[in-house]
Amino acid sequence: MNxxxxxxINKALSNTTRLEILKWLKDPEANFPPHLELGHFDFGVCGQNIQDKSGLSQxxxxHYLSVMHKAGLLIPTxxxxxxxxxRNEKIIAEYIKTLNKEL
Amino acid sequence: MNxxxxxxINKALSNTTRLEILKWLKDPEANFPPHLELGHFDFGVCGQNIQDKSGLSQxxxxHYLSVMHKAGLLIPTxxxxxxxxxRNEKIIAEYIKTLNKEL
DNA sequence: ATTATATATAACAAAATTTTAATGTAAGCA
DNA sequence: TGCTTACATTAAAATTTTGTTATATATAAT
Incomplete structure (x- = not known):
């Protein structure tokens, strides 16, 4: 990773809400209500539920989710x-691995 | 680390120059001229040399060095x-360890 | 067809960051 | 003492980030 x-990624994670979102998505069952339609979190959590939890406007x-997507941290479906x-676990792991090596 | x-730290490292500075300080011998007075890099590198290499104003x-110091990344002497x-290696290691666990 | 819901985009105001020029301070040297 | 060097602080401008309201779009529901 260059x-x-x-x-x-550092920029994306230099904002409280965006950092929180990444952590929330580690455990959707613990942090979000179930998806009535889908019945699972295989694709992650819908924007509506993330917005509700954040308390910020839609x-x-x-915009924040788009920033995180562009940084490679999230996969939208x-x-x-x-x-x-x-969460894009592959990119997140690569990010931490690179920090370990280069920071 | 909370x-x-x-x-x-994420904010401090979301700027190209500040990220570069942290990397340069990993290997002062490779990245900076010797300190004529001191003859070693035991306390790191002086602001003047960092400024020269960065190309930005004094x-x-x-200010950047102060930001990095406040974030805990650097130790000034x-x-x-x-x-x-x-570099404050202890804090840097703790930072990466926390990311590993919580991100 | 109309209405409601989820999301995206545009336009914009407020706040923070980036960066410089000017100035201040403290130490070393003539 | 006065000059120079290294660094810090202040003031200020340009840019970016943060967040809102308003609007558009796409899908679903009635």
């Missing part, structure tokens, strides 16, 4: 009118 | 008219 990618969270967001 | 400390680097800056 320096630009590291820097973009456009703010939509559109399903009907919902977009689910899942 | 979330506020993590967040402050006040900018002074005043010695005559020079201030030397050394």
């Amino acid at each position: 320096s630009d990618a590291i820097l973009e 456009p703010t969270i939509s 559109r399903h009907g009118k919902w977009t689910y967001f899942k | 979330s506020d400390a993590i967040l402050e 006040p900018t680097i002074s 005043r010695h005559g008219k020079w201030t030397y800056f050394k």
